[in-house]
Amino acid sequence: MMIFLNNWINDLRKKLMFKRSVFFVSLILLISTYVFAVIDEIAIFNEQIAWSTLDASEKATNYIVKNVKSAKSIRVLNKVEIADFVKKTYKDRTTDAIILFGYLPETIYEPGNNQKDDSLIEKFINGGNIVVNTGDYIFYVTKGGGKNGENGLKTITNSNFDCILPNFDNYIYKPTAGGRKYAPSLPDEYNSKRPMKKDQIDADKNWEIEISFGTATDGISLVDNQRDLLYRLFDPVVVRSTKTGGRFVVLRQTPRVAPDRGPVISEIIDNYFGLAANTPTALDQNDKITITWGNLKSISR
Secondary structure (H helix, E strand, O other), rough: HHHHHHHHHHHHHHHHHHHHHHHHHHHHHHHHHOOOOOOOEEEEOOOOOOOOHHHHHHHHHHHHHHHHHHHHHHEEEOOEEEEEEEHHHOOOOOEEEEEOOOOOOOOOOOOOOOOOOOOOOHHHHHOOEEEEEEOOOOOOOOOOOOOOOOOOHHHHHHOOOOOOOOOOEEEEEOOOOOHHHHOOOOOEEEOOOOOOOOHHHHHHOEEEEEEOOEEEEOOOOOOOHHHHOOOOOOOOEEEOOOOOOOEEEEEOOOOOOOOHHHHHHHHHHHHHHHHHHOOOOOOHHHHHHOOHEEEEEEEOO
């Protein structure tokens, strides 16, 4: 009887140890999925643009291609090629990125918001990838001008987000602590006509502010309801899906000249997605979240 009992206890211990190991490995995989965002392939689309010039977008593109070091490859693609890129990468289990200059190619999203689900751009984001937009309002402009309008962002993200901001010229933006750390080329003061709104994102359980690199900190002749938006308007900002891990990045959405676009995009790719997502750090309240799993993540390398 004693031998049987000892054998039973030993078997139970082994089963418990196995379950603990499986749990630990699963936890590490989950955490790694959350924090690893090093970008594999980058596709830049600048064949058509909005709130920029061809010369400015080309200079920003050349800067990105020349200076980004953390991505495996960077290519400038036309509207046919970028559709092929999305089809190839959206479910390849790596983190890839598309960079847009205020224009959403009609080859990856049918103009007019008729594709409620399963457009290529939505599949790309839901596959855990990243869309970076600079220039005009994200997903607004496409073939036919502003045919997607503000419903482009709403439809693609299945949200109520908008970037409409009356009296946008009244607000002054400055880098957050995260902006100063990861995107030092952001100007000390700048303008954003189409920022993301903190309250809208906080109210949506399917999305979260991963990190804000810049926020409205002051303004000119602001009335009370405008002052209430200080530190609640973000640009640049990374918005992350809590369901799929996909991200979209709003960055310098302004019609004004913004020669820092190329450097800021490059710095966010290398300094944040390339390095910072692998390093624990302390960010101020306005930067919102990130990066609390550094020690556990290092075990999974």
